[in-house]
Amino acid sequence: MSGRIEVLTIGDELLDGAVLDGNAAHIGAALAGHGRAVTRGERLPDRLDVLVPALKAIAARADVCICTGGLGPTDDDLTLAALAAAAGVERAFDPAAWARVEQVYGARTPPARNRSQATLPVGARPLHTEVGTAPGVEITIGGCRFFALPGVPREMRWFLTRYVLPALERGPRRVRLLRHVGVGESTLAERLDGVALPAGVEIAWLTPLPEVHIKLIGDDPEALDRAAAAIKAATGPAFVGEGDIGLAAATLRACEAVGWRIGAAESCTGGLVGAALTDISGASAVFDGSIVSYANAVKHRALGVPRWILDSPRYGAVSEECARAMALGARQALAVDVAVAITGIAGPGGGSPDKPVGTVWFAWAGLPTAPGPDGVVEPTVAEIRRFSGGRDAIRARAVAHALDRIRRAALRRATPGPAPTTGSSR
Amino acid sequence: MSGRIEVLTIGDELLDGAVLDGNAAHIGAALAGHGRAVTRGERLPDRLDVLVPALKAIAARADVCICTGGLGPTDDDLTLAALAAAAGVERAFDPAAWARVEQVYGARTPPARNRSQATLPVGARPLHTEVGTAPGVEITIGGCRFFALPGVPREMRWFLTRYVLPALERGPRRVRLLRHVGVGESTLAERLDGVALPAGVEIAWLTPLPEVHIKLIGDDPEALDRAAAAIKAATGPAFVGEGDIGLAAATLRACEAVGWRIGAAESCTGGLVGAALTDISGASAVFDGSIVSYANAVKHRALGVPRWILDSPRYGAVSEECARAMALGARQALAVDVAVAITGIAGPGGGSPDKPVGTVWFAWAGLPTAPGPDGVVEPTVAEIRRFSGGRDAIRARAVAHALDRIRRAALRRATPGPAPTTGSSR
Numbered sequence: 001m002s003g004r005i006e007v008l009t010i011g012d013e014l015l016d017g018a019v020l021d022g023n024a025a026h027i028g029a030a031l032a033g034h035g036r037a038v039t040r041g042e043r044l045p046d047r048l049d050v051l052v053p054a055l056k057a058i059a060a061r062a063d064v065c066i067c068t069g070g071l072g073p074t075d076d077d078l079t080l081a082a083l084a085a086a087a088g089v090e091r092a093f094d095p096a097a098w099a100r101v102e103q104v105y106g107a108r109t110p111p112a113r114n115r116s117q118a119t120l121p122v123g124a125r126p127l128h129t130e131v132g133t134a135p136g137v138e139i140t141i142g143g144c145r146f147f148a149l150p151g152v153p154r155e156m157r158w159f160l161t162r163y164v165l166p167a168l169e170r171g172p173r174r175v176r177l178l179r180h181v182g183v184g185e186s187t188l189a190e191r192l193d194g195v196a197l198p199a200g201v202e203i204a205w206l207t208p209l210p211e212v213h214i215k216l217i218g219d220d221p222e223a224l225d226r227a228a229a230a231i232k233a234a235t236g237p238a239f240v241g242e243g244d245i246g247l248a249a250a251t252l253r254a255c256e257a258v259g260w261r262i263g264a265a266e267s268c269t270g271g272l273v274g275a276a277l278t279d280i281s282g283a284s285a286v287f288d289g290s291i292v293s294y295a296n297a298v299k300h301r302a303l304g305v306p307r308w309i310l311d312s313p314r315y316g317a318v319s320e321e322c323a324r325a326m327a328l329g330a331r332q333a334l335a336v337d338v339a340v341a342i343t344g345i346a347g348p349g350g351g352s353p354d355k356p357v358g359t360v361w362f363a364w365a366g367l368p369t370a371p372g373p374d375g376v377v378e379p380t381v382a383e384i385r386r387f388s389g390g391r392d393a394i395r396a397r398a399v400a401h402a403l404d405r406i407r408r409a410a411l412r413r414a415t416p417g418p419a420p421t422t423g424s425s426r
Numbered sequence: 427m428s429g430r431i432e433v434l435t436i437g438d439e440l441l442d443g444a445v446l447d448g449n450a451a452h453i454g455a456a457l458a459g460h461g462r463a464v465t466r467g468e469r470l471p472d473r474l475d476v477l478v479p480a481l482k483a484i485a486a487r488a489d490v491c492i493c494t495g496g497l498g499p500t501d502d503d504l505t506l507a508a509l510a511a512a513a514g515v516e517r518a519f520d521p522a523a524w525a526r527v528e529q530v531y532g533a534r535t536p537p538a539r540n541r542s543q544a545t546l547p548v549g550a551r552p553l554h555t556e557v558g559t560a561p562g563v564e565i566t567i568g569g570c571r572f573f574a575l576p577g578v579p580r581e582m583r584w585f586l587t588r589y590v591l592p593a594l595e596r597g598p599r600r601v602r603l604l605r606h607v608g609v610g611e612s613t614l615a616e617r618l619d620g621v622a623l624p625a626g627v628e629i630a631w632l633t634p635l636p637e638v639h640i641k642l643i644g645d646d647p648e649a650l651d652r653a654a655a656a657i658k659a660a661t662g663p664a665f666v667g668e669g670d671i672g673l674a675a676a677t678l679r680a681c682e683a684v685g686w687r688i689g690a691a692e693s694c695t696g697g698l699v700g701a702a703l704t705d706i707s708g709a710s711a712v713f714d715g716s717i718v719s720y721a722n723a724v725k726h727r728a729l730g731v732p733r734w735i736l737d738s739p740r741y742g743a744v745s746e747e748c749a750r751a752m753a754l755g756a757r758q759a760l761a762v763d764v765a766v767a768i769t770g771i772a773g774p775g776g777g778s779p780d781k782p783v784g785t786v787w788f789a790w791a792g793l794p795t796a797p798g799p800d801g802v803v804e805p806t807v808a809e810i811r812r813f814s815g816g817r818d819a820i821r822a823r824a825v826a827h828a829l830d831r832i833r834r835a836a837l838r839r840a841t842p843g844p845a846p847t848t849g850s851s852r
Binding site: 012028175208213261290294297 | 442447464601703704716
């Protein structure tokens with residue numbers, strides 16, 4: 001049943017922080033999707049004296065080991081040598097593996113040094129590539145099946161899907177990821193205080209900025225369904241989606257359901273609202289565009305923000321008045337149903353006692369609004385937020401807040417509650 | 427001299443791919459900046475039966491181990507218990523550590539379960555926190571000093587700087603990262619073929635899309651200087667900057683040096699050009715804004731692209747004509763010196779035999795250009811590229827190409843070469 005699965009990622013660049021270990025994360029997620037858990041992970045340098053004993057230790061304790069990296073043709077590619085040494089076998093040139101390398105090179109002759117890539121540990125099975133030049137290998141050492149895959153992420157993913165997952169029995173473990181926006185972890189935890197989860201369902205919390213994720217883990221799909229339903233009922237509109245569906249995709253879906261076309265006027269976020277929405281293929285069904293007005297001159301020229309707002313010491317570019325004018329200007333310039341405007345101070349410079357770093361004004365034009373106490377319907381809704389964190393965090397939180405208000409308004413429009421009381425002070 | 431430094435990151439979420447192991451990368455980079463190398467890294471689950479033997483193995487082979495995670499107050503926070511078991515000692519409540527926890531909570535009383543955070547292995551030194559609620563600990567087991575730090579990245583970084591780096595002797599190892607854009611790894615490698623590196627300087631290649639990085643490693647700063655100078659001379663304008671200075675920062679610097687203000691018209695990149703530039707604090711000295719014209723209606727309304735271009739089956743939104751019109755429109759709408767326009771097919775849908783996924787048209791308005799064969803100076807320069815890869819890769823490559831052409835033009839303007847020959851066909 002190959003119970004213990006380890007992941008070994010090889011390369012100096014992983015140890016000195018030059019490269020994030022995305023391969024290990026991808027393998028972990030792919031195995032989770034296959035119902036299996038990784039029990040241990042190691043990152044090792046390109047050094048035989050470290051690799052060989054580590055491979056022997058893995059061979060003694062694991063059932064499967066997925067290795068990445070060190071299969072290239074250069075001197076610091078040591079995985080095949082290390083596997084041979086750990087297995088106590090020689091390496092032999094494999095003409096079939098070499099023929100595949102030649103095939104990948106097509107009309108060109110592969111450099112002679114690439115022959116090392118086809119010089120495999122005796123007893124290893126070559127895993128032929130269709131996506132790069134490096135073959136992989138499978139070899140059993142002790143009681144452990146090693147799959148050695150190239151380190152190039154695109155190639156590694158192809159090998160994983162083509163050779164490794166089919167070789168592993170699908171496990172019972174299921175993971176569901178419920179994603180939330182617009183509430184903190186502690187508030188969300190309080191809302192779940194009264195929620196009883198079915199037996200056999202574990203819960204874990206993750207907080208990848210600006211979302212809060214609740215992960216449910218268990219073997220029984222029906223129990224996971226019940227747990228997910230109970231959590232969604234408790235978290236309400238803070239729940240945005242499951243798995244791949246994050247805030248941007250959820251916003252697009254909610255707007256599509258009510259037929260809204262949306263756009264933005266961005267200052268401190270500099271294009272991130274548009275970038276987030278257009279990261280989703282098919283965004284064009286909802287998102288028309290954004291005016292990135294980083295300079296005040298552009299706020300004036302392209303969005304029609306009056307100069308007296310921009311130049312006034314009382315208002316300025318980071319003000320309610322500017323945000324409202326930007327939103328109206330974007331709605332008109334882009335001819336969309338709903339436009340959001342964002343103007344703030346992302347830092348690290350530019351803060352003042354009045355408007356410290358993290359101060360962000362938002363305005364939305366075109367959102368359904370109730371009449372105010374005087375019976376007048378404001379054409380825009382405006383809000384101020386003071387976000388904590390560094391420049392990246394402030395910008396990410398600002399994008400999330402801008403989109404989330406649109407998403408929630410579209411959801412309310414799709415399933416209208418009781419009509420707002422005229423004259424309500426909220 | 428504490429030669430062998432290992433990093434141990436603890437948490438199920440690291441093994442199942444829900445969270446990228448950014449802490450390990452950050453520690454590796456921080457140590458590299460301190461002249462030291464991480465010799466090995468492990469990711470372990472929240473399980474005592476795995477943690478204790480792994481800690482014992484580390485104690486037997488390493489001089490220093492930096493651990494993160496598992497210091498919280500909940501049942502799956504097992505680091506203190508595992509360290510005590512590996513050291514063969516009991517845990518004892520530490521009133522001083524608890525007093526610090528109480529201090530962090532201020533007026534509120536810490537929950538009783540948090541007492542576990544102040545119940546330390548006997549012989550451990552508490553590392554007090556000023557940034558969260560979890561204290562860290564330092565404990566020596568066998569010949570190895572363990573530093574156990576919280577897993578929250580912001581807190582971990584604080585502990586690393588406050589306690590760990592000052593405890594480690596600065597090493598001689600220096601790393602320099604030379605970043606390049608606009609050439610592939612193999613082309614760059616060919617250009618370095620004749621370059622002799624000084625002895626004691628190692629070279630490594632990294633290819634974080636869309637850049638190519640050359641990393642130089644060595645103990646002798648002067649040899650590294652010579653190596654860096656030789657490489658820069660060989661790679662020419664493909665070199666964009668060192669260390670933190672990537673393409674966006676280099677583009678801003680180059681434009682600032684010649685006094686250009688820049689802007690963009692973005693379709694398939696959806697705001698990524700603006701987002702990349704405004705990721706750099708101080709971008710406002712050069713970058714004014716961008717018109718994200720995802721919908722054709724916005725290309726027409728906000729950029730003045732004629733409807734006959736957009737609606738024509740012969741041209742359409744992904745065409746040279748559209749790109750040129752977008753660039754001119756953006757230059758005018760934003761009142762900038764140089765505007766770049768990007769319109770293409772990022773996929774996965776939307777491709778056609780004529781214009782497959784990855785086809786991107788670029789145009790730049792305002793770049794210095796030589797007169798054509800007929801003596802006419804075109805107001806725009808246009809180019810087509812066919813990028814490979816998925817949606818993210820295509821968009822990232824498009825942003826890089828758009829900025830790199832501006833950067834190179836600004837560099838040429840700053841250090842003019844021989845005047846172009848009038849009538850040249852290039």
